[in-house]
Amino acid sequence: MTRSITGTAVRETVPDSIIEMADEIELVDITAQDLRERLEEGNVYQGDRAAIASENFFQEPILNALRELALRYTAERVDRQLSSLRHGQTKSGVWQSGERLMVAVDTSPFSTQLVRWARRSASAQDAPWIAVHVMSASPLTPESQAQLDQNLALARELGGEVVLAQSENVPMALVQVAIEHNASQIIIGKPRGNRWRYLISGGDIIDRLLSLAGNINVNVIPPSEEHNKTKPWLVFEPPPASSFHEYSVALAMVAAISFAGLLILDKYYLTIGLFYLLGIVILSLKIGRWPVLFAGFLSAVTWEFLFIPPKFSFRINNTEDWALFVSLLIVAVVVGQLTARIRTQAQDEHNRERRATALFKLTSILSETENLDDALTKAQKQIDETFKAHSAIVFISSTDSKPEIHPASSAKLDNREQTVANWAHSHRRPAGRFTDTLPGSKGFFLPIMRHDVSFGALGVFVPENEILTLQQRDLLDSFTTQIAMVIERFHLRAASERERLLAESERLYRTLHECVSHELRTPLAVITGTIESLANAKDETSRQELSQEIREATQRLNRLVGNLLDQTRLESGALKPKLDWCDPRDLVNAAIKGSEDVLKHHPYEVHLPDDLPPILADFTLTEQAIGNLIVNSALHTPAGTHIYVTAGIDRDGTRAFFTIADDGPGFPQEMKDRLFKKFARGDAAKAGGLGLGLSIVRGFILAQGGDIAIGENPNGGAITTLFLPFQTPDKTVRHESL
Amino acid sequence: MSHSEKKRLLIVDDERQIRKLLRVILETAGYAVWEAETAEMGLSETIHVQPDGIILDLGLPDFDGCEFIQKIREWSNTPILVLSVRNSESDKVKALDLGAEDYLNKPFGSAELLARLRNILRRHTQNTENPVVSFGNVEVNRVARVVHKDGKEIHLTTKEYALLCLLLKNLGKVVTHRQILREIWGEGSEDFTHYLRVHMTHLRQKIEDVPNTPRHLLTDSGVGYRLVE
Numbered sequence: 001m002t003r004s005i006t007g008t009a010v011r012e013t014v015p016d017s018i019i020e021m022a023d024e025i026e027l028v029d030i031t032a033q034d035l036r037e038r039l040e041e042g043n044v045y046q047g048d049r050a051a052i053a054s055e056n057f058f059q060e061p062i063l064n065a066l067r068e069l070a071l072r073y074t075a076e077r078v079d080r081q082l083s084s085l086r087h088g089q090t091k092s093g094v095w096q097s098g099e100r101l102m103v104a105v106d107t108s109p110f111s112t113q114l115v116r117w118a119r120r121s122a123s124a125q126d127a128p129w130i131a132v133h134v135m136s137a138s139p140l141t142p143e144s145q146a147q148l149d150q151n152l153a154l155a156r157e158l159g160g161e162v163v164l165a166q167s168e169n170v171p172m173a174l175v176q177v178a179i180e181h182n183a184s185q186i187i188i189g190k191p192r193g194n195r196w197r198y199l200i201s202g203g204d205i206i207d208r209l210l211s212l213a214g215n216i217n218v219n220v221i222p223p224s225e226e227h228n229k230t231k232p233w234l235v236f237e238p239p240p241a242s243s244f245h246e247y248s249v250a251l252a253m254v255a256a257i258s259f260a261g262l263l264i265l266d267k268y269y270l271t272i273g274l275f276y277l278l279g280i281v282i283l284s285l286k287i288g289r290w291p292v293l294f295a296g297f298l299s300a301v302t303w304e305f306l307f308i309p310p311k312f313s314f315r316i317n318n319t320e321d322w323a324l325f326v327s328l329l330i331v332a333v334v335v336g337q338l339t340a341r342i343r344t345q346a347q348d349e350h351n352r353e354r355r356a357t358a359l360f361k362l363t364s365i366l367s368e369t370e371n372l373d374d375a376l377t378k379a380q381k382q383i384d385e386t387f388k389a390h391s392a393i394v395f396i397s398s399t400d401s402k403p404e405i406h407p408a409s410s411a412k413l414d415n416r417e418q419t420v421a422n423w424a425h426s427h428r429r430p431a432g433r434f435t436d437t438l439p440g441s442k443g444f445f446l447p448i449m450r451h452d453v454s455f456g457a458l459g460v461f462v463p464e465n466e467i468l469t470l471q472q473r474d475l476l477d478s479f480t481t482q483i484a485m486v487i488e489r490f491h492l493r494a495a496s497e498r499e500r501l502l503a504e505s506e507r508l509y510r511t512l513h514e515c516v517s518h519e520l521r522t523p524l525a526v527i528t529g530t531i532e533s534l535a536n537a538k539d540e541t542s543r544q545e546l547s548q549e550i551r552e553a554t555q556r557l558n559r560l561v562g563n564l565l566d567q568t569r570l571e572s573g574a575l576k577p578k579l580d581w582c583d584p585r586d587l588v589n590a591a592i593k594g595s596e597d598v599l600k601h602h603p604y605e606v607h608l609p610d611d612l613p614p615i616l617a618d619f620t621l622t623e624q625a626i627g628n629l630i631v632n633s634a635l636h637t638p639a640g641t642h643i644y645v646t647a648g649i650d651r652d653g654t655r656a657f658f659t660i661a662d663d664g665p666g667f668p669q670e671m672k673d674r675l676f677k678k679f680a681r682g683d684a685a686k687a688g689g690l691g692l693g694l695s696i697v698r699g700f701i702l703a704q705g706g707d708i709a710i711g712e713n714p715n716g717g718a719i720t721t722l723f724l725p726f727q728t729p730d731k732t733v734r735h736e737s738l
Numbered sequence: 739m740s741h742s743e744k745k746r747l748l749i750v751d752d753e754r755q756i757r758k759l760l761r762v763i764l765e766t767a768g769y770a771v772w773e774a775e776t777a778e779m780g781l782s783e784t785i786h787v788q789p790d791g792i793i794l795d796l797g798l799p800d801f802d803g804c805e806f807i808q809k810i811r812e813w814s815n816t817p818i819l820v821l822s823v824r825n826s827e828s829d830k831v832k833a834l835d836l837g838a839e840d841y842l843n844k845p846f847g848s849a850e851l852l853a854r855l856r857n858i859l860r861r862h863t864q865n866t867e868n869p870v871v872s873f874g875n876v877e878v879n880r881v882a883r884v885v886h887k888d889g890k891e892i893h894l895t896t897k898e899y900a901l902l903c904l905l906l907k908n909l910g911k912v913v914t915h916r917q918i919l920r921e922i923w924g925e926g927s928e929d930f931t932h933y934l935r936v937h938m939t940h941l942r943q944k945i946e947d948v949p950n951t952p953r954h955l956l957t958d959s960g961v962g963y964r965l966v967e
Contacts, residue, residue: 558845578828581932583939585950586957608950614935619960620827
């Protein structure tokens with residue numbers, strides 16, 4: 001509005017919605033004369049800019065007009081406030097009349113005026129309002145797209161709800177949306193000029209809208225002078241790029257029919273006319289509406305020239321031929337239009353289907369993936385393919401709002417783009433290119449949000465000379481929703497996993513606490529008690545016995561502490577096996593020596609082949625693994641149970657093995673599937689222990705690339721086998737050394 | 739017995755209880771004992787006391803035990819027995835390669851401690867080595883370069899004989915893989931532990947009664963070999 005007064009666009013503006021939202025408006029009023037004086041003194045602009053300003057914008061009539069505008073606006077508002085006070089209700093009170101306004105928005109600049117008009121009208125009636133745009137299947141030019149974006153953004157900013165519909169039949173779609181949204185009034189701009197097109201497309205939009213609208217009021221707003229002038233009376237839309245080829249096809253068809261006609265059916269010019277028609281119909285199936293029209297004209301003219309007597313002249317002698325000529329023209333035009341429309345609809349259907357397929361594909365991909373990372377990687381790939389663009393998913397942490405770009409993102413985000421992403425995320429609204437927020441950025445950003453919780457933003461980058469159509473953005477919106485749903489799903493899953501882990505760790509803590517306190521205190525109690533009696537012991541034998549008690553208790557303590565330390569080492573990930581050549585016999589001997597104290601009541605047999613070659617292993621880890629298994633066998637079987645230890649290389653020569661077996665009761669049935677778990681102890685474990693033994697053995701062996709197998713002897717008793725990778729050392733080494 | 743006749747030992751350990759325990763064990767065994775709480779104090783005590791042997795804990799508060807060994811070795815050959823914990827093989831090997839004589843795992847038994855001590859102290863008293871040494875049923879004549887087992891001569895390859903002699907020279911004391919490899923195969927062959935395993939297997943087969951469970955040629959987990967009588 002200001003623009004129509006001043007003739008220039010004002011950049012230092014505040015969005016209208018801000019003014020709407022303001023609790024109080026204070027008008028700083030000054031006469032035009034005074035303002036010009038201030039300008040000349042240099043209080044507003046400095047130097048040259050002041051001079052330019054005073055010549056252009058700050059002319060007295062303009063300032064007066066603007067002043068009137070500002071005063072009127074404020075007055076209107078004061079008036080509203082007064083009336084609401086009088087009725088004892090605030091502005092937020094529900095709309096009572098059941099009014100809801102709907103404004104039709106298209107790609108013309110005039111629509112901004114319509115939107116503002118709708119907003120004013122709605123606020124005067126205290127009614128909600130929506131802005132509707134009906135998309136057609138044919139692509140928009142970048143300029144119209146930009147204008148449309150601007151129009152819709154304005155509507156959003158002014159507090160209107162934006163609804164997009166897709167149809168080739170604009171009036172029908174408008175009425176449908178109006179009914180769906182319970183709108184009682186449709187505001188539409190009066191179309192400009194070129195009425196002849198409506199003859200073809202089925203009449204004036206307004207007329208059709210009026211006939212469809214039923215009891216919905218239709219408010220037609222004539223365009224202002226300015227907007228009326230901007231477009232010429234007849235809009236010639238530049239033909240689409242592919243049409244050169246289509247024109248050639250049209251030309252070729254007409255030429256072919258003409259040639260065939262000349263050759264064969266020279267005499268029957270009426271039949272040839274029908275052939276021309278046939279040609280046009282066939283063409284209309286293949287090519288666009290303008291080439292078909294072209295073919296129609298060409299056919300009519302060629303036919304007239306070549307075949308209608310008198311031949312080879314543009315004269316037509318009788319009325320019948322005239323009628324035929326004209327009908328041919330009309331049929332060509334109508335057929336062209338109709339088929340074109342059908343094709344657009346088919347194209348539209350096809351596009352819709354493609355979008356649905358893309359969305360379906362994304363949904364199924366997302367539902368199949370097992371982890372979030374994978375899902376996002378695939379989603380981004382799908383986006384890149386569908387939109388032929390680069391994309392990036394930016395996560396923004398809710399605590400420190402630090403953006404984190406998903407590694408699978410194909411687009412690089414600089415600081416500026418990250419800011420845009422952040423804006424989209426924090427305002428829960430699209431931002432960047434194609435929007436009214438930071439439109440200068442390269443990417444188009446959509447917040448990834450669900451139930452008003454935003455996880456971050458999805459950025460899509462299309463090449464500079466391309467645009468994302470409204471349909472594409474709509475699809476992208478659906479994509480983003482799907483992504484948000486997946487993220488939410490995984491978040492929920494992670495939350496429940498955390499919950500489970502927490503419970504688990506609590507259980508573990510309790511077990512650990514009980515075990516450790518019991519296991520540590522028992523030997524300590526033994527030692528303390530024994531030491532006291534040792535002081536009072538009279539004879540040598542009882543002293544010997546007591547010392548033995550202490551020794552056993554300390555050995556038990558030592559083993560326990562060792563196990564706890566080993567487990568910590570395993571879990572801290574600090575375990576780095578140092579592989580070196582070891583003699584398996586040494587390993588077994590060392591392990592047995594280390595567990596001698598528990599083997600007193602268990603006769604053991606060791607079977608080691610004489611030709612055992614050295615194996616690559618970490619000596620200490622392997623020795624401890626074997627030792628733990630021997631100790632386990634001794635502690636968990638009754639006294640007198642035999643223990644058998646063997647070692648060897650398996651038949652195919654790829655693995656070395658160590659087997660520790662006993663003829664005891666075997667592993668308890670209920671323990672089988674949690675043998676390797678930490679703090680897993682057989683319920684009947686009389687010997688105590690923390691249940692760390694097997695878990696450590698497994699950890700030590702796996703760390704060396706080995707494996708562990710557990711089984712049972714056919715005649716009872718447990719068998720545990722450790723496997724380590726085996727390779728024969730370089731043959732040359734052997735020869736050289738011997 | 740006056741102090742001058744007793745062997746003098748210096749304990750470098752920051753744990754008061756360990757020092758106390760060691761003192762009791764060692765004094766009972768007839769040694770004169772000095773204590774140092776930190777490596778720094780240990781160094782100055784070594785200079786003052788001129789001990790016959792040092793018992794060193796590797797985890798000291800001021801600086802690393804290995805550093806202590808390095809410093810001592812710059813000017814003294816005083817035998818050092820290292821006290822260490824299980825699972826720190828690399829530390830032990832490092833200490834031994836730097837010049838410590840032997841090591842003992844904590845917790846330790848007093849008998850074992852005294853045996854180790856005797857071994858490292860003996861080496862320094864018996865500077866003139868007896869050319870004929872025997873252990874178990876094996877007799878090694880280092881002048882004639884012959885080895886007898888149960889009175890019968892057994893044939894050893896050059897490398898096996900060298901290996902046996904090296905261990906014999908350090909009787910009762912651990913010799914690290916690295917030390918053996920360097921001594922017998924020469925500088926730069928420290929990584930060829932595979933040679934060593936094969937030769938040790940052969941040596942055991944010739945010398946031990948039951949080669950699979952050796953009594954004399956023992957393996958020290960992850961550290962080295964030790965010959966015991």
